[in-house]
Amino acid sequence: MPSASLRRWHEWMVRLGPIRYPGALFSKPQDTSVVHLTFDDGPCPKATPFVLDTLKKFDAKATFFLIGKNVQQHPDLVDRIRAEGHLMGGHSMHHENGWNTPTPEYVRSARQSLDLLEGAYFFRPPYGRLKKKQHQQLAAQGVQTVFWDVLSYDYDTQMRPKECLEHTRKRTRPGSVVVFHDSQKALPRLQGILPELLAHWRDKGWSFRTL
């Protein structure tokens, strides 16, 4: 399992994040039979095609939070994500950690990552680490910050796919916003969990929509 301190921080975010970051999105409980799948850190030629193929099999639409430098390197994958009906949001230019980055620089990076994607205004802070001031300045520019209520831990090389699967299944509710990663690092776990999770949720009668 993920380290205890990291897990405590995640629990804290889900409980108190909505108070610390007013207006940020954590889940959409009003969506009673929908799961919101989100994929961070792409586009990635090793992982994004697998995700798109899997989503297509389940007629699932998802939201991708793309890193600006990857968008510049793989415009063909950006086109494919868009053409297949998914939504795209920004994830900064270079995966900056908000806690360690001066606010003007951070806001500029977030803005640039959004400007690469026509009309995008959803932004997910890398590592979920965001200063209150950064959140406020982004909100003032009409940017919607998106956190999550369920982490799949697919990025955690210490986790077995079965552990990721059980954790994600247990935590996900209707309206949940679930984090996955279309990255090379997460791929071994993602391949082990994504098709099974989608089948499980489909069998419960849930569908998969963009935010």
Ligand SMILES: [Zn+2]
């Ligand atoms: Zn990320």
